[in-house]
Each structure stands twice: as structure tokens, then as C-alpha cells.
Amino acid sequence: MLRFKNTFRDGAGFDTILVVIALGYLVLFSAFPLAYNIIMSFQSVDLFSLASFDRPFVGLDNYRDVLGRPESWGIFLNTVKFVGISVAAQLSIGFALAMFFQLDFPGNTWLRGLFLAGWIMPALVVGAVWSWIFAGDFGVLNHALMALGLTSEKIFWLSDPDVTLYSVIIANIWLGVPFNMILLSVGLAGIPEDIYEAAGMDGATRLQRFFTITLPMMRAQLGAVISLGVIFTLQQFDLFAALTQGGPSNASNVFQYWSWQLSFQYYEIGVGSVISVLMIFFVILVAAIYVRSTRHEHVA
Template sequence: MRDHRRRQLERALDSEALWPLMVGFSALYLAFFVGYPVIYNLIMSVQHVTLGNIRFLVRPFVGLDNYAKLVADPLFAMVVQNTLLFVVGNVALQFLGGLALALFFQQPFPGASFFRGLILAGWILPPLVIGAVWKWLLASDNGIINYALHGLGLTSGPVYWLSDPATSLIGVTMANVWFGVPFNMILLSAGLAGVPRDIYEAAALDGAGPLRRFFAITLPLLRPTIYALLALSTIYTMRAFDLIWTMTHGGPVDSSNIFPVWAYRLSFELFDFGGGAAVSTMMLVVVFIVALIYVRSVRAEQLS
């Protein structure tokens, strides 16, 4: 009886009549949880929105004034620079660290699975927890990193990682790189697992050394994975907020202020909801461009 019901359920799920229903539910989900917030944010970015009228959909239309105010703000250039440095630094260092770990764990040795899981455990933690831990690690008085640097003779006194405008962006970048490396490692490990081993064996028999095999075999065959990884890492880094807010609140003196932090400050500290929505829209445009570049790169790779 139970097997009969299971077979009936499997036939019902395999029925083509269910596909429109499943696609319809998926479309409704995306429309409500993705489409509506995006459209609402776009509308709000061209309106004058205050605490008094935020509950209404129809509000004074100001066109591109919110965007013009942002560009004219002296803070705009600093936020753009901070965001660019933060994103480029994180994407590059996370990729290099993830690639190094993926290649390392590709070699069989006792305890490899345990240590790989241990590294992934850090990625599972919430960014708020990561930010709190790294805030303690980078503390100027009793932080472990300052203690280690001083013990090695690399510094003569404490480094004020998070309270010095010259080092605050470096501090939050270090924390975010540590947080993102496991994600890069797992995707690159999956890509490496798909590379046929006989290609390496044939190259080794032809006299190709490790570096030659890496640049002639590993990197070209990893190219689709690398494209996807760089696109995802850029998008994830662009929306980094929790970790930076926990560690520095975008300070001191806006030295670690990036677009998500600025959008939050405009909306929930200065109550300039139109300005915050405009910053979010700028971020959306950047993310769209990154996704478009990725799609074009993959298409060109498939056609070549």
C-alpha cells in the first residue's frame, strides 16, 4: 500500500501538468520578494521621502535630484574610492586564498576532510559574529594580532587598526577576506574535481612541471568556474554591511564607509530615504553590470 502511494506521488510529480503550477509559484515568489522591493526602491529614489510620508506610495516627485545631491556630496568621492578598494582587494585576495587552499586540499593527506570542514565552519557563521570576533582580534590594547606582531618584532607599539583612518579599511578588509576565502575554496575545489586526472598524467609524462601544468591545464579548464566565482564574489562584497557596521560603523571619519553603509546611514540615521534608495539603486546598477559581464564572458567561452 505504501509503495503504491509512493508510485502515485512520483507519477503526479512527473506529470507535465504540474510544470505551469510550479513555474507560476516560482514567478510569484520572485515577483513578491525580488521584483517588488527593487521597483519600490527605484520609485523611492526619485521621490522626496520623509518620516511623515514614507507610509504613502504617492509622494513628491523630484526626478534625479536625489542622485544629483549624492554626486555633489563631498562624501561621494570617498565612498566610491573606499568601495572600489574594498571590493577589488577582497575579490582578489579571496580568490588567491581560495585557490591556494583548493590546490592544497586537492593533495590527499590524513585529516584533509577534517581541516577542510574546519575552514568551512568559519563561513557558516553570521557576519555579525565574524565582525565581533575580528574586532576583538584587532583591538589595539589586548588584541591577538597586535600581540603577535609585537612579539615578532614587526611593530614597536600597538596598531590602531579600527580607530585609525589610515588602517580601518585594511582592518575590515582582513576580516571580510577571512570570511570569504572558504566560499572561494569550495567552488574552486568543485571545479578542480572536474578536471580529468589523465590530462595531468599525460602532461607529466611529456615532461611538464607543476607550474607548466597549472598554467596550461588547471587555469584554462577552471575558467568557467573562475568567471562565476569572480562575479559572485563581487556581488557579495558589494553588499557587505553587517561585518563593517559591527567593526567600525563606517568610521572613523568615514574611512571605511562603503555604499551599503552609506545607504543605511542616509536612510536610518539622517532619514533621507530618497538618498538611501538612490545609493541602493547605484549599487543595483553595478551588480547588473557585473552580472552582464559574466553572462557575456560565459557565452563567449561557449562559442569559442
């Protein structure tokens, strides 16, 4: 006991205590909810059995239920569109802005700060702002489009089934671009300027330098941004809650919002857990692919 006290007093055992605290946090707030959710996906859980723990196991019935519902395929396609378009646009715009802010010009720091201001806003607040912009009768976007002659009639961005999903995508792109810009700016700042100067002396154009120097040396950062973009986009819930609530008729519904609807609106908690489990394993797959690719890159 005295040896333990002396070790702790000297600070030699402090790192062990920090590791134990971190592991306890992960078990309590990550591992336990994950295991609990997986177990519920194999049980018949509703509002009454949730508190009583009287939950019969139903095997794969919940999974068959989800996959067999007529709306599941449409919601799956919506999720693919939402994630694919959002991540691609956030990456492209964020990369362009990161390269733009590598230039030295007056007001660079202040302008960069303005872009970051939108990123720190809560997603619900962003959703409220975009709901005013997208308003069919008095929205700023419709007013601007009609003033420019790009459309002759109002577009009901949040109630037209043909455009409502893309309205949420636009808001999500706006929200995620600053994060992409920050990560990619760090990567660009790490590329030695001497390499560009040497390539320029050899006659390489700006476009050639981009494809032969910038992209290859940004491979790790691009992989991280894409992986994090997919994970964060799959977690996006607030924008759907603030803008469309998955409607109309599931036209803008995605898996993360559908899981909440099944669990907390329709009280089909076991079925809602199935969607969460499927999304969790997809996120783990994306993370594993990224880690494996970076490991191979370091080995090479």
C-alpha cells in the same frame, strides 16, 4: 473543470503550478522591492512622507545630491578598494587552498571542515570575533605583532583612519575564502588526471601544467567565483556594522553602509535609495558580463 482536475491528479500540470509559484515569489520579493526602490530614488522621501505616500517627484535631484556631496568620492574609492582587494585575495587564497586539498594526505577531510566552519558563521558573529582580535589595548593581533617584534607600539585597527578600512577587508577576506575554496575545488576535481600525466610525460613542469592546463580549464569556475565575489562583497553590511560603523570620519565607509546610514540614521530615504539603485545596476552589469562570457565560451 473536470479536465483540469484530471490533469492535476495525473501530475501533468504540477510543473506549471511550480513555475507560477516561483514567478509569484520573484515578483513579490524581488521585482516589487526593486521597482519600489527605483521609484523612491526619484522622489523626496523622508520619515514623515514614507508612511503618508505624499512624495513629490524631484527628478534627478537625488542623484545630483549624492554625486555632489564632498564625501561621496572618498566613499566610492573605499568601495572600490574593499571590493577589489577582497575579491582578489579571496580568489588567490581560495585557489591555493583548493589545490592544496586536492592532495591526498591524512586529515584532509577534517582540516577542510575546519576551514568551512568559519564560513557558516553569521557575519555579525565574525565581526564580533574580529573586533576582539583588532582591539587596540588588549587585542590578540597587537599582542602577536609586538611579541614577534614587527611593531613597537599598539595599532588601533578600528579607530585609526589609515588602517580601519583594511581591518574590515581582512575580516571579509577571512570570511569569504572558504566559499571560494569550495567552488574552485569542484572545478579542480573535474579536470581529468590523465591530462596532467600526459603533460608530465612530455616534460612539462608543475608550473607549466598550471598555466597550460589548470587555468584554461578553470576559466568558467574562475569567472563564476569572481562574479559572485563582487556581488557578495557589495552586499557585505554586517562586518561594517560590527567593526567600524563606517568611521572614523567615513574612513571605512562604503556605499552599502552609507545607503543604510542615509536611509535609517539621517532619514534621507530618497537619497539613500539612489545609492541602492546604482549598486543594483552595477551588480546586474557584472552578472551580464559573466553570462555573456560563458555563452561565448560554450559557443566556441
